[in-house]
Amino acid sequence: MLCELRPKNVSPEAILAQDDTGARLCYGDLDALRDRWAAQVPGRQIVALLCANTVPMLGAYIGLQAAGHTVLLLSSKIAKSTLDSLTQLYQIGAIVQPGPEDAIVELRTDVTAPDLHPDLSVCLSTSGSTGSPKLVRFTAKQLAENALSIASYLNLTPDEKPLAHLPFEYSFGLSVLHSHMAVGATLLLTEHSVMQKQFWERFEHATSVAGVPFHFEMLLRMRLGRKSLPNLRTLTQAGGRLERKDAEAMHTIATEKGWKFHIMYGQTEAGPRISWLPFDKMASHFDCIGYAIPGVSLERSSEGNLVVNSPSIMMGYAETADDLSKGDQMAGKLMTGDLVEEPELGLFRIIGRKNRFIKLQGNRVSLSDVEIKLGELGFPVCCSGEDDTLVVFTEQSDTDIIRSTAIGLFSFPTRSLKVVHIEAFPRRSNEKIDYAALQLLAQEEI
Amino acid sequence: MSTDNNEKLVGAFVEALQIEAITVTDELQYNTIKEWDSVAHMTLVAALEEVFDIMLDTDDIIDMSSVGKAKEILGRYDVNF
Numbered sequence: 195m196l197c198e199l200r201p202k203n204v205s206p207e208a209i210l211a212q213d214d215t216g217a218r219l220c221y222g223d224l225d226a227l228r229d230r231w232a233a234q235v236p237g238r239q240i241v242a243l244l245c246a247n248t249v250p251m252l253g254a255y256i257g258l259q260a261a262g263h264t265v266l267l268l269s270s271k272i273a274k275s276t277l278d279s280l281t282q283l284y285q286i287g288a289i290v291q292p293g294p295e296d297a298i299v300e301l302r303t304d305v306t307a308p309d310l311h312p313d314l315s316v317c318l319s320t321s322g323s324t325g326s327p328k329l330v331r332f333t334a335k336q337l338a339e340n341a342l343s344i345a346s347y348l349n350l351t352p353d354e355k356p357l358a359h360l361p362f363e364y365s366f367g368l369s370v371l372h373s374h375m376a377v378g379a380t381l382l383l384t385e386h387s388v389m390q391k392q393f394w395e396r397f398e399h400a401t402s403v404a405g406v407p408f409h410f411e412m413l414l415r416m417r418l419g420r421k422s423l424p425n426l427r428t429l430t431q432a433g434g435r436l437e438r439k440d441a442e443a444m445h446t447i448a449t450e451k452g453w454k455f456h457i458m459y460g461q462t463e464a465g466p467r468i469s470w471l472p473f474d475k476m477a478s479h480f481d482c483i484g485y486a487i488p489g490v491s492l493e494r495s496s497e498g499n500l501v502v503n504s505p506s507i508m509m510g511y512a513e514t515a516d517d518l519s520k521g522d523q524m525a526g527k528l529m530t531g532d533l534v535e536e537p538e539l540g541l542f543r544i545i546g547r548k549n550r551f552i553k554l555q556g557n558r559v560s561l562s563d564v565e566i567k568l569g570e571l572g573f574p575v576c577c578s579g580e581d582d583t584l585v586v587f588t589e590q591s592d593t594d595i596i597r598s599t600a601i602g603l604f605s606f607p608t609r610s611l612k613v614v615h616i617e618a619f620p621r622r623s624n625e626k627i628d629y630a631a632l633q634l635l636a637q638e639e640i
Numbered sequence: 641m642s643t644d645n646n647e648k649l650v651g652a653f654v655e656a657l658q659i660e661a662i663t664v665t666d667e668l669q670y671n672t673i674k675e676w677d678s679v680a681h682m683t684l685v686a687a688l689e690e691v692f693d694i695m696l697d698t699d700d701i702i703d704m705s706s707v708g709k710a711k712e713i714l715g716r717y718d719v720n721f
Contacts, residue, residue: 389678391702408679415682417698601674609679 196315196334196372197224197260199341201352204378208352210252213383214392217249221378224256231257234299238262239287239307240317240518242280244270245362246292247383252371254290254297255362259334264310264518266317266329267363271605283327284308284515309519317512318365318462320560330462331509331518340465340506341372343488347470348428348456354379355425357400359386359393359409364557365466366432370404388412394421401425406433406556408582410440419447426451432458432467433556434581435544438480445476459483459544462558464528465506468492469542482543483534492542500534500542503527550629553581554610567603568596576619576627578636579612585636587616612639642721648691649714649721653707656684666708692719 206222241263285305315334358381360367386393448455454473460466471484486492490504510523531549534542550561561577579585593613620631653664657675694717711721
């Protein structure tokens with residue numbers, strides 16, 4: 195159980211989290227939460243939790259998990275149709291979502307509870323923003339191992355107060371929660387964004403902040419370097435490659451202010467952290483993903499693929515309710531699909547990607563998912579792009595309707611999406627889409 | 641001069657948000673149209689800083705919640721309308 199991550203000697207009055215309303219959750223409250231959620235959702239079920247960075251929703255996550263349920267973490271912005279189809283597919287027994295004050299629980303009586311593997315504890319979606327029906331399965335132990343590794347390499351202490359603004363359904367956000375719980379620290383939960391005054395008010399009290407490239411771009415534009423942030427010590431970036439100019443700007447500001455700015459690399463399937471680039475290696479290796487974190491070992495396969503050996507590799511994927519009964523299919527080994535080189539012993543640099551994924555503001559988007567979902571609605575498309583720009587090609591002339599449908603369906607940031615009319619999709623001799631040619635066309639649009 | 645500034649302001653909004661000049665009225669507010677989201681706001685801030693040769697403070701960037709408000713804030717940087 196993840197609540198066993200808390201240090202044995204942590205005081206029951208120590209604060210685990212404080213949210214925007216001032217509500218607090220103490221380490222001593224966790225046992226009562228387990229009892230409450232065991233009573234509120236009977237039996238052992240797969241429960242969908244629509245996350246929010248508030249004390250009630252954090253409490254629901256910890257309580258459900260401690261009560262032995264399998265918790266599927268989802269965005270509270272998920273489209274109702276996507277949630278309905280997930281509920282159907284996985285025979286979800288309860289849906290827990292944010293209410294005006296406390297969490298709201300909806301028990302489903304029209305489902306047949308699937309067989310859940312005894313160790314199956316947490317499920318995440320492979321692609322948060324598309325709400326992909328494909329899930330990543332974890333045991334509590336796998337996630338706990340990663341949390342302890344993070345706490346060790348970042349030297350986390352009980353006096354840490356991270357500004358926890360990343361959503362928990364996002365593996366990076368979840369790892370911030372777990373790793374700080376492991377040392378008895380205090381999460382400053384916020385629902386506010388960089389563009390809001392309240393974000394900066396709470397930021398003043400924080401000792402650290404974690405973000406994806408988008409957040410650091412925003413922080414830099416918001417004059418991070420000129421703000422007085424007396425308590426800040428550490429900044430960590432993951433969730434895709436930070437542009438070199440931003441990485442350098444961050445490094446310069448951090449050096450001036452005496453902050454530590456680390457770049458980290460991970461994948462949801464790896465639970466999620468894999469490697470990190472310590473701040474003192476930044477200046478010489480801006481473009482690297484760094485060294486394996488404690489407990490993890492990395493190797494480059496003969497095809498150049500990065501292979502990760504880690505106690506935190508997922509049990510496997512789930513695509514049907516039956517998959518939820520399966521045990522560990524990975525045995526601690528993950529082929530990342532990232533092509534790497536090793537400029538120094540043990541230090542890795544990504545030079546390409548085999549998988550059809552891009553990241554928009556840190557959220558992984560499966561290009562195939564976008565193609566399938568738009569196709570189902572009568573818009574056959576082909577997708578390409580790079581991090582922070584998704585290019586959707588269509589043979590139809592009305593690009594506006596595809597654009598608005600895609601934004602309605604996936605909540606893509608509007609400026610990250612380009613819909614382009616094309617006479618005919620490039621195809622290979624076997625009639626399959628020629629994605630390499632498509633990528634070249636996409637480059638012209640970016 | 642003030643007409644000039646107005647043109648520059650409208651130009652910055654049009655370019656940064658990719659909207660029609662006619663929609664740039666004092667009443668137009670942040671986050672009420674899909675084109676003016678947080679990312680576009682950053683582009684807008686950069687455009688305003690460039691055309692008026694100023695550097696906005698964090699609080700002013702956050703407070704710039706409408707076209708009217710933008711004019712008021714720019715006034716504090718000696719950009720008058």
